Amino acid sequence: MSEQTPNRLLDHNYDGIQEYDNPMPRWWVWIFWATIIFSEVYFIYYHLGPGPTIHDDYAAEMPAGDAQLAANLPPVLDEAGLQAIFNDPARVESGKAVFTGKCAACHAPDGGGMVGLGPNFTDTFWKNGDGSLSAIQKVVMKGVTGTAMQAWDTQLKPEELQDVVAYVKSLQGTTAANPKEPEGKDVSLATADAAAPADSAATQGN
Numbered sequence: 001m002s003e004q005t006p007n008r009l010l011d012h013n014y015d016g017i018q019e020y021d022n023p024m025p026r027w028w029v030w031i032f033w034a035t036i037i038f039s040e041v042y043f044i045y046y047h048l049g050p051g052p053t054i055h056d057d058y059a060a061e062m063p064a065g066d067a068q069l070a071a072n073l074p075p076v077l078d079e080a081g082l083q084a085i086f087n088d089p090a091r092v093e094s095g096k097a098v099f100t101g102k103c104a105a106c107h108a109p110d111g112g113g114m115v116g117l118g119p120n121f122t123d124t125f126w127k128n129g130d131g132s133l134s135a136i137q138k139v140v141m142k143g144v145t146g147t148a149m150q151a152w153d154t155q156l157k158p159e160e161l162q163d164v165v166a167y168v169k170s171l172q173g174t175t176a177a178n179p180k181e182p183e184g185k186d187v188s189l190a191t192a193d194a195a196a197p198a199d200s201a202a203t204q205g206n
């Protein structure tokens with residue numbers, strides 16, 4: 001290529017535009033060939049040969065990711081575990097701070113609920129679950145799909161989550177300044193409900 005006469009004009013002429021017949025710089029030509037060779041090797045190894053696909057990479061990395069996520073998620077406590085936190089005034093108090101910061105916007109600062117937003121926590125009515133600490137924990141962790149209530153398990157630290165659950169429970173029976181109308185089921189009747197079928201069966205038996 002280098003033997004060619006530099007700046008030799010080719011004999012064609014396009015509307016007055018002419019061109020030289022100079023070779024591409026050698027470094028450019030080398031890179032050009034290198035990319036072609038690279039692409040051949042790449043194609044054969046990754047598309048035809050044993051090279052891992054992005055799906056393989058994904059499958060290989062997911063277990064570690066899931067494990068890391070699970071390690072960071074708050075543990076699910078049982079009723080007794082939550083009850084212990086509920087009985088500790090210091091933890092309920094720090095739950096209040098979490099509530100004020102993260103929950104009050106929808107559930108009102110005193111837990112009385114907000115029209116069009118979060119339910120009232122001061123009454124005995126629950127939309128999700130039976131109002132037990134573990135039922136509250138479940139809603140707070142996982143949220144309620146299709147509503148403004150999001151999952152907080154990835155947003156709060158484990159203690160914050162447990163503390164706010166205890167605090168929500170502690171609101172029951174308090175007096176809200178502007179309580180939202182009851183929503184869901186009255187859990188204070190749950191015991192009566194449970195007893196009712198037995199009673200009626202007995203009545204029918206008679």
Ligand code: HEC
Binds near residue numbers: 098105116148149150
């Ligand atoms: C963006 C508004 C919003 C925020 C912020 C919010 N919530 Fe909610 N929350 C709701 C709504 C709406 C519902 C009702 C869901 C439904 O219709 O079942 C709800 C429901 C709940 C319930 C179940 C109530 C029931 O009657 O079943 C609990 C418990 C709860 N929220 C706790 C919390 C806690 C604790 C926080 C803060 C960490 C919080 N929420 C933050 C909107 C919110």
